[in-house]
Amino acid sequence: MRTMAFAWIFLPLVSCGGSGGGSGAGAPGTGPGPTPGPGPVIEQTCSDQQGPVRLECYFPQKAEAPAGRWPVTVELEVGESYTYTMVDDQTRTLRLLSTDRVFSTSGGLWSNDVTVWATVTVEVSGPGLDAVTATLPVAFFQRPRIIHDLRILVEMSREFNDGNLRDGGETEKAARFFVSDGRYTMTHVSSYRYPIPTLLWQESARFYTHYQALQGSMDGGLYHHGGFDQGMPLGTPVHSWVGGTVDSVSGHGYGGTPLIYPADDGKPWADNLVLHLDRVDVSVGQRVEPGDPLGVSGMASWPHLHWPASFYAPALAEWYVAQNDPVKLSYVMHWLVAGPFDGGLDTDPLVGETAAAPRAGDTTSEGLTWKTWDNMVPGIVFVGESVDPYPNSGWAVVRGNHSDKGAYLCVYVDSDTTQDGVLRIGHSDPVKAWWNGQLVADNRESIPIPDFESSPTMIVDRFQIPVRLEQGLNRLLIKTVNQGELPWQIAARISDSAGNGLPGVRYTTTLP
Numbered sequence: 042m043r044t045m046a047f048a049w050i051f052l053p054l055v056s057c058g059g060s061g062g063g064s065g066a067g068a069p070g071t072g073p074g075p076t077p078g079p080g081p082v083i084e085q086t087c088s089d090q091q092g093p094v095r096l097e098c099y100f101p102q103k104a105e106a107p108a109g110r111w112p113v114t115v116e117l118e119v120g121e122s123y124t125y126t127m128v129d130d131q132t133r134t135l136r137l138l139s140t141d142r143v144f145s146t147s148g149g150l151w152s153n154d155v156t157v158w159a160t161v162t163v164e165v166s167g168p169g170l171d172a173v174t175a176t177l178p179v180a181f182f183q184r185p186r187i188i189h190d191l192r193i194l195v196e197m198s199r200e201f202n203d204g205n206l207r208d209g210g211e212t213e214k215a216a217r218f219f220v221s222d223g224r225y226t227m228t229h230v231s232s233y234r235y236p237i238p239t240l241l242w243q244e245s246a247r248f249y250t251h252y253q254a255l256q257g258s259m260d261g262g263l264y265h266h267g268g269f270d271q272g273m274p275l276g277t278p279v280h281s282w283v284g285g286t287v288d289s290v291s292g293h294g295y296g297g298t299p300l301i302y303p304a305d306d307g308k309p310w311a312d313n314l315v316l317h318l319d320r321v322d323v324s325v326g327q328r329v330e331p332g333d334p335l336g337v338s339g340m341a342s343w344p345h346l347h348w349p350a351s352f353y354a355p356a357l358a359e360w361y362v363a364q365n366d367p368v369k370l371s372y373v374m375h376w377l378v379a380g381p382f383d384g385g386l387d388t389d390p391l392v393g394e395t396a397a398a399p400r401a402g403d404t405t406s407e408g409l410t411w412k413t414w415d416n417m418v419p420g421i422v423f424v425g426e427s428v429d430p431y432p433n434s435g436w437a438v439v440r441g442n443h444s445d446k447g448a449y450l451c452v453y454v455d456s457d458t459t460q461d462g463v464l465r466i467g468h469s470d471p472v473k474a475w476w477n478g479q480l481v482a483d484n485r486e487s488i489p490i491p492d493f494e495s496s497p498t499m500i501v502d503r504f505q506i507p508v509r510l511e512q513g514l515n516r517l518l519i520k521t522v523n524q525g526e527l528p529w530q531i532a533a534r535i536s537d538s539a540g541n542g543l544p545g546v547r548y549t550t551t552l553p
Contacts, residue, residue: 083371083535084547087415093173097185097192097223099358099418100374108229111308112194112219119215125191127222131167133191138162138174140215142200144431146263155263158431159201161216165189179216183433184417185223185355192223194355201265226359232306234332235360236282236315237346240273241369241501241532242361242420263439269348271357277338279318279346281329282360290321296339297321301329316347358417371542372419372534373452373517377401377550379409380428380448386471386485386522391449395478397518399451400552411451413550421467421499424448424521424529444525451518453552454535456510457545462535465502468521469530475518476508487524499530502540510535510546514553 087098107128115123117137124134139162145154159179165188166172173188177195185194198216221227285304290297297318302310319339323329338346348357362370377399382390390407391397399411414427428448429437437443466474466482474482488499508515523529537543 081542081544081546082365082367083542085374085419085549087375093188094175095187095223096415097187097355099184099355100362100370102230102359102362103224103226105231106222106225106227106229108232109307110221110225110229111306112192112221112227114196115218115220116212116214117216117218121214123218123220125220127190128225133165133167133189135191135193135218135220136164136166137216138164140198140200141176155265156201157434157436159198161195161198163188163193165191165193167191184358184415185219185227187223190223192219192221192227194219228356228359229306230359230363232284232331233282233356233360233363234280235357235364236280236335237271237273237277237338238280238332238364239278241372242358242416242418243423243530244273244421244501266435269353270345271348272343272345273338275319275338275340275344279315279335279338281331281333281335283313284330285313285328287323287325287327287329289325290323296341297336299323299335311349314349316349317341317345361420362418367542368536368540370419371536372421372532373548374417374419375413375415375452375548375550376422376427377411377451378414378424378427378448379405379411379451380424381443381446382407382409382448384447386447386473386483386520388447390447394518394520395475395480397449397451397475398516398552401550409449414450419534421501421530421532422450424450424531425523441525442529443523445523447520447522449518449520450531450533451516451550452533453549454510454515454517455547455549456512456515456543458510459512460510460543460545462508462510462543462546463538463540464506464508464517465534465536465540466504466506466519467499467501467530467532468503469499469528470521470524472519472521472531474506474520474533475516476506477511477516481506481508499532501532502534508535510543514549 087096113125117123119137119139122134122136124132126132141160142156143158143160145156147154160176161179162174162176164172164174167189170189175186175188177186177193179195179198179201185192196217196219197212199212281301283301283304283306285301288300288302290299298314298316299321300310300314302313304313317339318336321336322334338344390405390409392406401411401413404410416422425437425442426432464476470487471485473480482504484504519531521531535543535546
């Protein structure tokens with residue numbers, strides 16, 4: 042259990058980049074503070090949007106997919122192809138070239154090797170288009186890739202196995218894909234609602250992803266988890282994500298499990314239920330609309346909801362952004378990250394933290410390489426995943442989540458004018474922050490978890506630091522050290538004094 046180390050250091054606000062003044066930097070607040078009203082949405086764009094292979098970008102949201110369109114499930118053997126018809130009747134052909142188990146580890150509960158990281162190599166072509174080859178990760182909480190406007194999520198491959206999955210989740214062929222038109226949202230967003238509207242993205246004790254490697258409870262061995270677990274404090278309100286009729290309310294899966302079937306989207310019954318509600322507030326035969334209350338979250342060994350299929354990860358991201366909440370969308374979505382490194386908060390592996398102005402691909406004299414981390418949507422960052430060689434695979438978690446290691450996160454804040462703002466930081470572990478090279482926060486505390494079932498692991502916007510935004514690029518550098526327990530989290534945003542987004546402000550990881 043973490044212990045509280047009360048060592049807040051309050052730093053006087055100094056001019057950031059040449060001028061300005063103020064007071065009271067680094068002070069702990071009581072959380073988000075006043076409820077913000079409508080305000081501007083801070084601009085930010087996804088990384089890796091150039092070239093023929095792009096990461097899916099959920100924010101800002103794309104044009105809405107036509108009603109009734111869901112990704113098509115496709116299974117292919119090596120050498121086989123599938124031709125998909127886009128919304129405008131153009132076609133794209135997906136061909137599976139190979140599958141590969143990149144890394145596995147022994148110690149499975151069924152005495153098998155457990156896959157940690159697997160990939161597939163595909164080729165995408167179309168009329169008048171050059172064929173593009175790409176190697177894509179399999180399973181987990183990965184964002185889909187878009188090649189020639191074809192969205193591809195690799196749900197499973199035969200290389201990804203353990204004794205429980207029996208050859209890649211019983212795929213009939215070498216790999217299973219979800220494919221759709223990447224110029225549009227994956228779902229008809231208007232037909233759905235984000236089911237946990239009171240929480241920030243990833244505001245949870247932890248999360249486990251589709252076929253992630255987990256620590257077993259019997260002998261400490263590893264196994265794969267078939268589904269998407271979304272952690273949250275016990276008793277969090279849960280709303281219906283889809284319209285339909287409540288077919289049943291069972292106690293299956295440690296807690297209430299409302300099944301919405303038939304659902305308006307026509308999906309199979311197994312795709313329209315959620316497990317582990319502590320209290321269910323709907324009854325069999327009741328009609329529910331998207332956004333109607335279903336009950337409150339419960340727990341099964343830890344407090345979370347369980348979604349039965351891997352498509353819920355990207356679908357939830359879309360529905361989260363569709364809330365169009367300017368406060369939730371004001372958190373930094375993508376960062377430059379470097380780590381993990383040895384040493385505490387006072388070590389300087391950058392050999393000059395105050396002057397650090399990294400670019401993706403830069404390597405420090407201590408051997409740290411900066412890379413871009415895109416958080417899917419604005420919200421909380423799981424730091425251990427961002428610096429792990431196998432992100433969101435569970436490998437960081439089962440090895441202690443880089444216990445006692447440190448990491449840097451950097452983002453550039455571009456402002457149209459010189460203006461005053463508030464830097465709001467939430468964190469689970471000790472943190473330092475520099476604004477334009479000047480230390481503005483030095484907070485030597487970890488958030489304790491006195492009641493694992495109901496307490497948050499970090500307080501969003503806990504520290505509210507007045508800063509001066511100079512016209513042009515401003516630099517935010519954060520250093521955090523994991524004190525040895527799950528999770529390891531950071532969230533940051535720029536706002537006005539009331540918590541609203543600032544006008545004329547953009548986040549970027551790119552220097553001119």
